[in-house]
Amino acid sequence: MAEAALYANYSEPQFPFEAAVPALQWVVPYVESLTAKKRRQCYHAAIFQDLLNILLVFTRARTSALLSTEVLEPCSKFIEKLNFTLLSLPVKTGAVHHEIQLVYRRRRTVFVVCKRSPRFIWNRTLSHRDVGFNLDFCGAGHINIRESVGVGTFAFHGSDQYYITHEAVYLDGVNDLTPIKEHFNKRTALFNETMNRLGMPYRFAHF
Numbered sequence: 250m251a252e253a254a255l256y257a258n259y260s261e262p263q264f265p266f267e268a269a270v271p272a273l274q275w276v277v278p279y280v281e282s283l284t285a286k287k288r289r290q291c292y293h294a295a296i297f298q299d300l301l302n303i304l305l306v307f308t309r310a311r312t313s314a315l316l317s318t319e320v321l322e323p324c325s326k327f328i329e330k331l332n333f334t335l336l337s338l339p340v341k342t343g344a345v346h347h348e349i350q351l352v353y354r355r356r357r358t359v360f361v362v363c364k365r366s367p368r369f370i371w372n373r374t375l376s377h378r379d380v381g382f383n384l385d386f387c388g389a390g391h392i393n394i395r396e397s398v399g400v401g402t403f404a405f406h407g408s409d410q411y412y413i414t415h416e417a418v419y420l421d422g423v424n425d426l427t428p429i430k431e432h433f434n435k436r437t438a439l440f441n442e443t444m445n446r447l448g449m450p451y452r453f454a455h456f
Contacts, residue, residue, distance in 0.1 A: 261367060264308045265342040266446045272334045276304070277449055279330070283323050288409055296320045298411050300327055301404050301451055305413075306361050307331050307349050310443040313362040313369055313383045314414075316351070321359065325351065328361065386416045387432040402437060402455045413440075413453065 284297040295317050302314035303324060316324050328349055338344040352360040354375055360383065362369045370379045402414040418429055433455045440453040 258309075258368065261309075262343045262346050264347055265338065265344050266308075268338050268342040269334070269344065270446070270448055272337060273447065275330075275334075276447075279327070283327075287411070292320070294411060296323050298404070298413060299324050301411075301413060303327055303331070303349070303361050304447075304449075304451075305440060305443065306363065307347065308443045308447065309347065309363065310439050312366060312385050313352075313360045315384065316359045316361055318357050318359060321351075324361070381416070384414070384416075385436065387418050387429055402433075402440070402453055405452045405454065 280297065280300050283300070284293045287293040287297045299314075299316050299320055300323075302311065302316070305311040306314050328351065332348045335344040335348055346365055348364045349361055350364050352362055352369075352371075354360065354373070360369075362383075368382075370383055372379065375383070402412075403410040404413050437453050437455050444451045444453075
C-alpha cells in the first residue's frame with residue numbers, strides 16, 4: 250500500500266481493509282446523520298472535518314490529527330464505535346493493532362492517534378516541529394511568518410469542499426519544488442486510495 254512508501258513504515262501490519270469493510274457499512278450513514286447541515290452550519294462542517302480526519306488516522310493514512318475541542322463529544326463517540334468494530338473482527342486479522350485513542354497535550358490540544366503508532370512522538374512536551382511530524386507535515390516546524398506557500402488539503406463530498414489540513418512550507422532557499430509537490434501528491438493519493446478501499450464516497454485534493 251502507498252502508506253508504507255510514504256511513511257517508510259514497512260514493518261508494521263497493514264490495516265485489514267478486506268475484513269473491516271463489511272463491518273464498517275454503518276460509517277457513511279452515521280457521518281451523514283451527525284453532519285446533515287454541514288453545507289450551511291459551521292458546527293456540522295467542523296464535525297465532518299474531524300470525523301474524516303479520524304477515519305484517515307484509523308486506517309493509518311495519517312499518523313495523527315488535531316481535533317477541535319468544540320466537537321470532541323461526537324468525535325469521541327465515533328472513535329468508540331470504530332474501535333468496537335475492530336474488536337468485533339477475528340483475532341487473526343490483527344485488527345486490534347489499529348485501535349485509536351485521544352491524546353491530550355497542553356491545554357485544548359487533542360490528537361487522535363493509533364494506540365500502537367511507531368511514528369507518533371509520544372513526549373509529554375512537544376515542540377512545534379514535533380507537532381508537525383505527528384501531523385505528517387511536509388515542512389515540520391515551518392511557521393507562516395516567513396516567505397512560504399500555504400497548502401491546504403480538502404475533502405470533496407458532492408459539490409462541496411471542506412478543509413482537512415493546512416500547513417505552511419518555507420520557500421526561501423528552495424531551488425526545486427519537486428520534493429514538496431511529490432509529498433503532497435503522494436499524501437493526497439494515499440487519502441483517496443484509502444477511501445476507495447473503504448468503499449466510501451469521500452475524495453481529496455490539495456491546492
